[in-house]
Amino acid sequence: MTANRRAERLALPVAGLVTAALLVVMLYYPVATVLVEAIRPEGRVTLDPLLAVLSDPFYVGALAGAVQDPAGIPTGLAAWARSPSVPAFGLFGFTAWQAFLSTLASLALGLPGAYLLARFEFPGRRTVESLTAVPFVLPSIMVAVGFVAAFGANGALNDLLRLVGLPTFDLLFTLEIIVLAHAFYNAPLVTRIVAASWESVDARAVETARSLGASPLRAFRDVVVPQLLPAILTGALLTFIFTFMSFPIILALGGLKLATVEVWLFDRVQQLKLTEAAALAVLETVVSLALTYAYLRYESQSTGTDRSVSPLARERLFGGFDLKRGALLAYGVVVVVVFLLPLVSMVAESVTAASGTGFTTQYYGYLLEREAAQVTVQTKPGIAVRNSLLFGVGTLLLAVPMGVVIAFVTTRDSVLSRVLGTASMLPFAVSGIVIGLGLLDGLVFGIEVGGVRLAVVGPVAIVAAHAIGAYPFVVRNVAPLLGDLDRRLVESARALGATRARALVDVELPLVAPGLAAGAAFAFAISIGEFDSTVILAEGSRAYTMPVAVERFLTDRTLGPATAMGTVLLVVTAAAFVVIDRVGGRYRE
Missing domain, CATH: 1.10.3720.10 (MetI-like)
Incomplete structure (x- = not known):
């Protein structure tokens, strides 16, 4: 006994010590190994690999002169301003740019979903809410294949356009399809975070604003939006972090033509240019750590949900038809195209003959x-x-x-x-x-x-x-x-x-x-x-x-x-x- x-x-x-040991062996030591490789490529400490990346226009664009000639920065930026383009910011700039666009797309797709789940009651609402977690755990390379099957030159969407006599298009190896695929993953995350925050809005505060003469739009802007803003910023920051470090989606849908830091890092490893890969890994990790720290700091300062609030009453979704329900119907069509079409297209493509007609198990x-x-x-x-x-x-x-x-x-x-x-x-x-x-x-x-x-x-x-x-x-x-x-x-x-x-x-x-x-x-x-x-x-x-x-x-x-x-x-x-x-x-x- x-x-x-x-x-x-x-x-x-003992469990704590074992867990700490596992983290050291499986996480901290491997990451440290990569970081050390960037500053000790030949057994001696040097910053040359990092400086080589930071002074290369391919990686940092117009800011490349900041390392060797800080005084030349204004000249480099002025030259870029005369002929502006995203590639002028280099690989890191493009990575941040596509993450920014992906974040905007995720918010545009996710916020209407949050509104639908938080403000309307309809059969299957709980099921739909649960399904918002599914895209986040779907294998990304599988989703990329689904997007190829749906939006490629011979994809399901173009087949439909041909059927009705409309012009076709090919989104493969374009920035648009990368942004759309990122939204597939991150819009449901935005929906879950913002819907949970919306459900904690106190109806009494809105009623008070209305009783003081505020219009419904004014009450929403002055009472609801400030309470939703922390959740929206949280979802946006998480989305930016995830898309900044995205890899399989861009590898499959963009390749080296639209390479980000992560894809180029993988290419450097394949080419056995390990020192350059380590330098890229260090700089990418610094950026992602800063973003993650900002997220954790912001999250820790955010107040928890007040359990004493009186939540806003939900409307019946099918209680009539008006402008907002018409907009939600259009949103439902977009959801079907973005979220269901890739998965359905992938399954359909796997049993469709190469000629495009007929069932096959080949x-x-x-x-x-x-x-x-x-x-x-x-x-x-x-x-x-x-x-x-x-x-x-x-x-x-x-x-x-x-x-x-x-x-x-x-x-x-x-x-x-x-x-x-x-x-x-x-x-x-x-x-x-x-x-x-x-x-x-x-x-x-x-x-x-x-x-x-x-x-x-x-x-x-x-x-x-x-x-x-x-x-x-x-x-x-x-x-x-x-x-x-x-x-x-x-x-x-x-x-x-x-x-x-x-x-x-x-x-x-x-x-x-x-x-x-x-x-x-x-x-x-x-x-x-x-x-x-x-x-x-x-x-x-x-x-x-x-x-x-x-x-x-x-x-x-x-x-x-x-x-x-x-x-x-x-x-x-x-x-x-x-x-x-x-x-x-x-x-x-």
Whole structure:
């Protein structure tokens, strides 16, 4: 009994130390390896690689002279002003520009959805609200294939335009399709954040403004908008961060023609120009860390929802037809085109003959032929599916315990907890390419400890990379519920003799099980669809996953096999998400 009690008392400290060690090995050390490579390319400390990037017009455009000739900055800007163009800002400028446009598009698509969910009641509203989380966990390379199938020269949209006799267009390898694809991912995020804020607006404040003579528009502008502005800014900042570091979407839809920092970083790695890649990684990480810090700082200063508010009453959506309902109907058409058409087009393309007419299973037959082929260098769908599922299970085993421990630590009211909470969100600020490169350079290639070279195999590194990308979602689902628990329940358990670890397991975790189940579902789905780090770590091995297989089939310039593999990926992702959600569903009852 004494040994059991001692084990219980040591459980949380040991779990904390193990989690910290895993973060050091799987996150901080790999990232540091990449950053050090940028300033110690040949074993000596130098800033030359960073200065080379900062003084190269290809990377920073008109600001390239800032490093070697600061006095020349006005001249360089004046020359650009006489012939302005986005490329004058270089690769970093274009990356920020497309992120800015993507943010505007996400707000334009997301805010009407927030208005619909917050202000109207209609059958299936809760289901629609839940579906806003789906695009965020869909594999990005699969969505890119869907956009090719929908908006390409021979895509579904052009087929429809030909049918009605209208001119066609091709959006592939244009900035427009990249912005649209980014909006596919981030508009639902904006919708969720702003809708939650809209539902916390106090109706009494609006009624007071109206009673003082304000028109409905004036009451909305002076009372509602100021309360929504923090949520809108939060959604915009998150969208900018995610699109600034976007990789698979731009790789598939823009290629090197519309390369961003992340795509060019991947190209440098493929070309084995690792010092230049490390320098790019350092500068990109500095920018993303600054943006993430601004977001976390802003979020920490934002006040929580006042539970005493009287929410605005919702209108019946189908209670008549007027101008705003007509606008929402038009918005619904846009939603169908942007959100449903790519996925439906991908599935339809996978069973449509190359001639464009007739049903066929030839692309799925092609996948089966690849699987049965004796050529080991070919990408085999069965291996991709097996790897994805195994890596997903491994990610769950790592990410969920790590997320729970970090959530427990960060909900404590102390300066250390806040510091650890901020540090644990580093995966949001560091790209998957950087993490993959760091794991490859450090753990896979091996490190020397006491004259012995320690290394891990590729699949272990891939699971580590997936877990690093997934555990923050466990934290974000579990931590708010832990923070809202009545602390008296824990104190009562402790008063009855339970250790802190026992109280966590027997009292707190069962009460936050819905968040735990949601976090596990997100972690598994993110692992299934993770591409950035996997494409680095799976190079030249049989550890490729379904997203990597989709990208390889897409580069063959034959859309059929890519859409077939993308459909398999969609089915596996949806099935896995539903299974985990159902397993955890009993805790929500």
